[in-house]
Structure formats: structure tokens, C-alpha cells
Amino acid sequence: MIFYLARHFGFCYGVENAIEISYKALEENPSKRVFLLSQMIHNQEVNHDLQSRGIQFIMDTDGRQFIPWDEIKGEDVVIIPAFGTTLEIENLLLDRGVEVQKYNTTCPFVEKVWNRAQKLGLEKYSIILHGKPGHEETRATFSHSSKDAPSLIVRDMEDAVSAGEYILGRLSRERFVTKFEGKMSHGFDPDRDLVRVGVVNQTTMLATETQAIADYFRKVMIEKYGAENVKDHFADTRDTLCYATNDNQDATYQLLETDADIAVVVGGYNSSNTSHIAELCARKFPTYFINSGSEIRSASEIHHFDYAKKQKRVTGNFLPRKNPVKIVLTSGASCPDTLVDRVLLRLLEFFPHSKSVESLLAAG
Numbered sequence: 458m459i460f461y462l463a464r465h466f467g468f469c470y471g472v473e474n475a476i477e478i479s480y481k482a483l484e485e486n487p488s489k490r491v492f493l494l495s496q497m498i499h500n501q502e503v504n505h506d507l508q509s510r511g512i513q514f515i516m517d518t519d520g521r522q523f524i525p526w527d528e529i530k531g532e533d534v535v536i537i538p539a540f541g542t543t544l545e546i547e548n549l550l551l552d553r554g555v556e557v558q559k560y561n562t563t564c565p566f567v568e569k570v571w572n573r574a575q576k577l578g579l580e581k582y583s584i585i586l587h588g589k590p591g592h593e594e595t596r597a598t599f600s601h602s603s604k605d606a607p608s609l610i611v612r613d614m615e616d617a618v619s620a621g622e623y624i625l626g627r628l629s630r631e632r633f634v635t636k637f638e639g640k641m642s643h644g645f646d647p648d649r650d651l652v653r654v655g656v657v658n659q660t661t662m663l664a665t666e667t668q669a670i671a672d673y674f675r676k677v678m679i680e681k682y683g684a685e686n687v688k689d690h691f692a693d694t695r696d697t698l699c700y701a702t703n704d705n706q707d708a709t710y711q712l713l714e715t716d717a718d719i720a721v722v723v724g725g726y727n728s729s730n731t732s733h734i735a736e737l738c739a740r741k742f743p744t745y746f747i748n749s750g751s752e753i754r755s756a757s758e759i760h761h762f763d764y765a766k767k768q769k770r771v772t773g774n775f776l777p778r779k780n781p782v783k784i785v786l787t788s789g790a791s792c793p794d795t796l797v798d799r800v801l802l803r804l805l806e807f808f809p810h811s812k813s814v815e816s817l818l819a820a821g
């Protein structure tokens with residue numbers, strides 16, 4: 458068996474920092490209730506471990522409330538996750554007397570996007586946010602950007618084209634409003650607010666997709682206002698992906714050059730960056746997106762996540778019958794390396810001549 462490992466994979470700075478601060482919050486406050494606004498990161502193992510040590514989640518990842526706000530008191534400790542949070546929730550906590558900055562683990566790369574949006578707002582551009590509307594980070598970024606500029610969320614190229622068609626007068630206002638319901642900032646007027654735009658993104662989107670969306674809006678503005686006036690209507694921002702997303706996506710492109718038979722991508726099923734890595738791998742290999750080694754039930758059965766359909770699938774005979782089998786193995790930014798190790802060892806179990814780690818270490 459040959460494994461091709463990505464040059465960059467696994468935990469990013471933001472996740473490591475957030476986990477460290479969460480454990481510190483528990484340690485420093487043995488007599489207090491410690492809450493997390495929502496899942497720390499999109500990784501079940503880490504979240505379960507934190508819960509087993511006493512941390513309680515206030516919401517789930519889709520914003521459904523587990524613990525009513527009334528139950529949160531000023532003396533409680535509330536940790537803001539790496540994705541950041543909305544201004545509305547921050548104000549709600551401040552009103553209850555919670556010290557929100559003490560254990561605020563918002564990743565600096567997410568804050569960088571907020572600053573970029575603020576700068577665009579000062580320059581009187583509206584914000585087009587390429588992100589998943591239900592994702593915590595996009596909700597947080599949208600809330601912050603809406604403070605400084607009219608903002609619109611586009612999930613993908615299809616959404617972008619709808620907005621572009623409106624700009625070019627080929628989509629009715631009624632259809633625009635229906636399509637973007639819940640994805641426009643308060644008072645957003647497409648006639649007024651789609652005249653001068655800049656694109657930012659959720660830090661974990663697919664870089665090529667954001668670039669294509671930005672290029673599309675540039676083209677639309679050229680068509681409408683002429684190439685000589687494009688600067689007045691389109692802010693040429695580079696994408697706002699974080700370094701970890703860039704590194705992990707670049708490393709995945711390198712894996713696509715290999716002659717692997719299959720790819721195994723490890724990470725939480727609601728993790729945006731992991732699903733993009735799986736999406737890239739699937740362009741070339743049969744790809745299995747799993748959240749842990751236990752999803753590999755036997756040499757012939759794997760339970761994995763279909764990110765496009767958002768459902769679990771079971772595949773038989775996933776290991777090709779050949780020698781050697783070549784496997785691309787990588788993981789997302791919220792996946793601890795130990796999980797990748799366990800997947801690697803689990804796969805090796807199916808090869809009778811493989812040696813245990815212990816025997817290899819003993820052999821020195």
C-alpha cells in the first residue's frame with residue numbers, strides 16, 4: 458500500500474488557538490459554568506471531548522438554540538468560536554453582562570475579512586459575500602459587513618449570475634427579491650446597492666470559485682458601464698481565503714497529479730474546507746469523505762459522506778484489488794492529525810503483511 462499525503466493538511470492556526478483557549482477557559486474557571494456559542498470547530502471528536510469536560514453548547518451549528526439566552530448570566534463564561542459571531546449575539550451577551558472578549562477565539566483571518574469589508578464600505582462599495590448562508594462564519598461576516606455596507610450573500614455561481622442578470626436588467630426585481638430573501642442586509646435596494654460592488658468570501662470557500670465569481674461581476678460591470686469605468690463599479694479585491702485554506706487547496710491540487718487509485722479525506726461532515734478538499738479530490742479519484750477511521754467498517758465496506766447531496770452513503774469494495782493500492786490521504790483544517798493516523802492504521806489492518814507500529818518501533 459502506498460499513501461500519498463498532502464504537503465499541508467489538518468489543523469490550522471485558528472483552530473489550534475481556539476481549542477487552546479477553550480481548555481484554558483475550563484481550567485481557569487473550575488467553579489463557573491462554561492458555554493460555547495456553538496460547536497468550537499466542525500469536528501465531532503473535539504466537540505465531544507470539550508462537552509465531556511463540562512462545556513455546554515448554547516446553539517447548534519445551524520443556529521438552533523439549545524440553551525435559552527435567559528439562562529445565561531453575567532457570571533457565566535461564554536467562548537466565542539473561531540468563526541466569530543454576529544454583532545446581534547455579541548450585543549445580546551453584553552446586555553446580559555457577559556465578558557465576551559475574555560475568551561473570544563475569533564480567528565484573526567476571519568477578522569481580516571471583516572476589516573476588508575469595512576474598508577470597502579468606507580469606499581462606498583456594497584459587499585458581495587461568497588459563502589454558505591447557513592455557515593456560522595458567513596453569518597458572522599454578513600452581520601459585520603452589513604454594519605458598514607449594503608451586503609448580499611451569494612452561495613455559488615448560480616446566485617452570482619442571478620445578481621448579474623439583475624444588474625443587466627434581465628431579471629425582475631420581484632424574482633431578485635425572492636431569490637435573495639434572507640441573504641440581503643436590512644434595507645438592501647438592488648437598484649441602488651448593486652452599482653458599485655466588491656467581493657469577499659468565507660475563508661474556507663473554493664478559491665477558484667470565488668475568483669470566477671469576482672471575474673463574473675467585473676465582466677458584468679464592464680458590460681453595463683464600459684471598461685473605462687470599471688473601477689467605479691467593481692473593487693478589485695483579491696480573495697479573502699485564509700492561508701490554511703490556500704495551503705490545503707494548493708496541496709490538494711498537487712495530489713491530483715499522483716497516480717493514486719482512491720482518495721480518503723478526513724474531517725467533520727459539516728466542515729466547509731474539508732468538503733472543498735473532497736470536491737477537488739473527486740475530480741480525479743473515487744473519493745471517500747469520512748469523519749473517522751471507524752467509518753471504514755471492513756476491507757470491503759466504507760460509510761462516507763456525499764457532500765454534494767449532504768447525505769451518508771455506504772460503498773462496498775472500495776479498496777481496489779491490486780498491489781500496491783495507492784491512496785491519497787488528507788484532512789481538513791479542523792481535523793486533528795491523530796484522526797488521520799488512525800485512518801492510516803485502520804487501512805493498513807486490511808493488508809496481512811503489514812507490521813504494527815509497536816513492532817516497528819521496537820525494531821528501532
Ligand code: SF4
Binds near residue numbers: 699702
Ligand atoms: S480555516 Fe482559516 S479562518 Fe478558519 S479558523 Fe482556520 S486559519 Fe482561521
